[in-house]
Amino acid sequence: MITMQRGPQPADFADVRATNLAVVLRYVRGHAPCSRAEIAAATGLNKATVSSLVADLIERRLLRETGLTEHRIGRPATMLVLDGSPYAAIGIEVNADYLTAVAIDLAGQQVLSWRRSFAGLASSPAQAATAIAALGRRAVNRVLKEDRRVLGLTVGVPGLVSPDGVVIMAPNLGWRDVNLRDIVNRALGEPDFPVAVDNDANLAVLAESRYGAFAGSQNLIYLTGEVGIGAGIISDGQPLRGHRGFPGEIGHITIDPQGPPCACGRRGCLEAIAGITAIIARVLPEVAGDGDITDLQPEVDEVVRRARGNDPAALRALEDVGRALGQGVSILANLLDPEVVVLGGYFVPLAPWLLPPVEAELRARRIGPEEGGAKVVASILDHGAAATGGAATVLDHVDAGRLPRL
Amino acid sequence: MITMQRGPQPADFADVRATNLAVVLRYVRGHAPCSRAEIAAATGLNKATVSSLVADLIERRLLRETGLTEHRIGRPATMLVLDGSPYAAIGIEVNADYLTAVAIDLAGQQVLSWRRSFAGLASSPAQAATAIAALGRRAVNRVLKEDRRVLGLTVGVPGLVSPDGVVIMAPNLGWRDVNLRDIVNRALGEPDFPVAVDNDANLAVLAESRYGAFAGSQNLIYLTGEVGIGAGIISDGQPLRGHRGFPGEIGHITIDPQGPPCACGRRGCLEAIAGITAIIARVLPEVAGDGDITDLQPEVDEVVRRARGNDPAALRALEDVGRALGQGVSILANLLDPEVVVLGGYFVPLAPWLLPPVEAELRARRIGPEEGGAKVVASILDHGAAATGGAATVLDHVDAGRLPRL
């Protein structure tokens, strides 16, 4: 099927070829190992065409033959698998308290995963970009040392990012109007692979739709459970982009007009109730108020410890938080009708206590029929979801037909 | 550009042809009258190809030559325009208090617009379907009498509609699990054109994106201001569908936990504050409470009269309603980043009093930068927006390359 974009975008043979190459590539991604005949039968493409396409993909080293089937009637089939090895895509995730770098090969195998601490708010954008570029350069070198070509590098940032890679604002990093893509691109020496910058929730939801528990879902939402709460939305299989590229700002929905004050100046925003700092302040009042944002993992661990120990105050607090979160999720579910809402970030370790009130709230506020309604689950990806998504977005271009030339 | 769907969807020459036919058709729709040479220059297609495509479209009577240019250097160009006349698409809108039928030709010209009263809640689904089919049959006959072929008929219903045309629930009609598409299709005698059923907000937003003040926008939201409040969403030029096909349920967001009770059992839902019956109850307490839903236009007219007369209670009530609506719009704007939110239905006559508080609330709750943020406007289409959208959705299939065979 050929679909239309806004402007006049005529199609020609190159498009047909690219489409069919991508069809074969994606079929093998999902059904490896498989034979040419199987691909032809499943896709409807002619056997000869599949042979030609596969030859092309093998020549580009995107596919590899991997032996014959045996003990079957008829001529044995030569099986095909993705050959991820010659290529890799890199994703880097910027957070208020740490950086993550991930590289995955074409087959989706993680070939690198690094985490280093990072003082986001304490760094100027230039310093931060230097740190990001340094991490990126190290990742690139590592990948090159393994004889892989780098297909692209995408940076995820918790904030509003314009389509051309300018960070319009990132409150938790203290940035405004930083052209991060250009800076990183220059710091990497204008490499021959594309450098992109995107919102962390957008990237995380992409990772979730590829490698999460509901991989393959066409309609899912990812909630970042970090200092702020943002939503990444995949609708009909495509990331929702919006007019300016700033969708997913759900953190400042008013949940309780009499609730705690929020940094935005209002009271009772979702973020002010269910953001991780708000949770910590509520459960661990004794450590709250020191203000500076460092790696919050120790505090989260302590919250988990208290909940595990059935500390009544902690349990009550988490139930309140879960109800608030459930209200937010209900709005998302009724408005966007997703198949699943994935809770990410620091919500993951707290999920055993958050999920029941979230689900109760969702049930109570559901408009549509029960069956098929939105499920809520905790992410099975770790904190590197946005970084993984950054790498996945690079692979998406390949899957969509932009094959790397040899 | 060829984009990918979920499954393996190979492309071949027919797809290329269909794509390019649609490219030409859509170019002429947007730039008529224009010449073949102009189309070739603008689209990048070869002149010979454009000639071939245009010949094809003329043979199908989708385009028409309309004379030559004069007084220009060089050979005069033969101008092309859309030839809407041989075809028409029909849309029917079901409301709690009336039915609307609209037919438009391929050029987007309205060729028919009827409104008849209809007792939605008082009718059984079978009776209602009979009424709908009767109206549809009359519209079809009228169109056929004008020597037009009917390309399709789409019915808009205020409720949850599954992709195969089953009305899962429509509270304001009292329907549950009604296979309206089959019923109407049978009542029309299994015609050779497709019959579809869709949610009214989905159709209205489509009409808005084609014929409204922001026609052509790729990211817009339409709020139905009827007895309930639903949202139709167009994102990246495509209607947002959701996992089950039930997006846009915004009416039961909690705006004020201490607000008036809602039919859903909670308090202070958006619909319970800003739905048209709630507005009437607030501004005209003396007429409220009679319960049965008839055509509400007289009551709305009275509300407008009082607001025009600067009745303080009415003005205060409308400002409160506007603020509540503004909260709902803010959630939409921050979550989906639309270019514009269009207020429809009974909100249109009340817009002069609703828009200022809505905009104030939106400004106060805006997360992203000011410039380019969501605008809020009243629809310039009348109550038949969903019907017009129903017809437009039929034309969309043509524009996407599914040309009618002669």
Added chain:
DNA sequence: GCTAGTTTGTTTAGTCGGAAGACGAACTAA
């Protein structure tokens, strides 16, 4: 009026890529 220049749209030849079907290869079953 005639010629040069310009623009339009068609014609012709060429290329590309997928479809259809024949065919050889390589296996199992009997």
Added chain:
DNA sequence: TTAGTTCGTCTTCCGACTAAACAAACTAGC
């Protein structure tokens, strides 16, 4: 050994776009 089955390639054909030449129809200017 033979029949049957399946795989993958080869050959032929066709449809659709491109490129380039060309005819048609006009204006401008002498």
